[in-house]
Amino acid sequence: DAKTTQPPSMDCAEGRAANLPCNHSTISGNEYVYWYRQIHSQGPQYIIHGLKNNETNEMASLIITEDRKSSTLILPHATLRDTAVYYCIVIDAGNTPLVFGKGTRLSVIA
Amino acid sequence: DAGITQSPRHKVTETGTPVTLRCHQTENHRYMYWYRQDPGHGLRLIHYSYGVKDTDKGEVSDGYSVSRSKTEDFLLTLESATSSQTSVYFCAISEEGDGYTFGSGTRLTVV
Numbered sequence A: 001d002a003k004t005t006q007p008p009s010m011d012c013a014e015g016r017a018a019n020l021p022c023n024h025s026t027i028s029g030n031e032y033v034y035w036y037r038q039i040h041s042q043g044p045q046y047i048i049h050g051l052k053n054n055e056t057n058e059m060a061s062l063i064i065t066e067d068r069k070s071s072t073l074i075l076p077h078a079t080l081r082d083t084a085v086y087y088c089i090v091i092d093a094g095n096t097p098l099v100f101g102k103g104t105r106l107s108v109i110a
Numbered sequence B: 001d002a003g004i005t006q007s008p009r010h011k012v013t014e015t016g017t018p019v020t021l022r023c024h025q026t027e028n029h030r031y032m033y034w035y036r037q038d039p040g041h042g043l044r045l046i047h048y049s050y051g052v053k054d055t056d057k058g059e060v061s062d063g064y065s066v067s068r069s070k071t072e073d074f075l076l077t078l079e080s081a082t083s084s085q086t087s088v089y090f091c092a093i094s095e096e097g098d099g100y101t102f103g104s105g106t107r108l109t110v111v
Helices: none
Strands: A007-014 A018-023 A031-038 A045-050 A061-064 A070-075 A082-093 A104-109 B005-009 B010-013 B019-025 B031-038 B042-051 B054-057 B065-069 B073-078 B085-095 B106-110
Touching: A007 A018, A007 A045, A018 A082, A018 A104, A031 A061, A031 B065, A045 A061, A045 A070, A045 B005, A045 B106, A061 B054, B005 B085, B010 B019, B019 B031, B019 B085, B019 B106, B031 B065, B054 B085, B073 B085
Parallel strands: A007 A104, B010 B106
Antiparallel strands: A018 A070, A031 A045, A031 A082, A061 A070, A082 A104, B005 B019, B019 B073, B031 B042, B031 B085, B042 B054, B065 B073, B085 B106
């Protein structure tokens, strides 16, 4: 079973920041938070991951709360091409296979 | 995606026939995975491999077998295809501590 809770859908205006929340209240100390997205009919795409510090890469930023029970994925300037299903996944460092929940369907609107 | 290819991309087969899907990687990654994706169920793990000849079952392994005789190839076989195995199949690769890279998928229709 997925260990995370995400809203089923969100809308975001093009050019605005998209903030996607994820609750993972049962996360343990050695588990990472990973984010993936799946654009219609394509394979999922890795976005970012973190353990306890905030992370940023060319695609997004990941903000993890101090108690690690929730996190937020931030797409700083959403475009229409960011319309996708976004998955938040908690997993340990030992390459345990990913378990996907239902994710959040983000619609970026012009 | 670069470094991972799935074949075929599309296949239509008849109930009861054997089908083999291939996942090929050029990244020399240790771990390989097969998922299926169906409306209402999302992505579900079928089988995975953590090295040559080392495989394990996932959540929905019944009716499927896998083989990994070389690092670069991970084969998924449906011994006798059924209509319930109509799905989109995704292969993925990973290394320790890295994110997964997924292939473009194989759309299988069993008629």
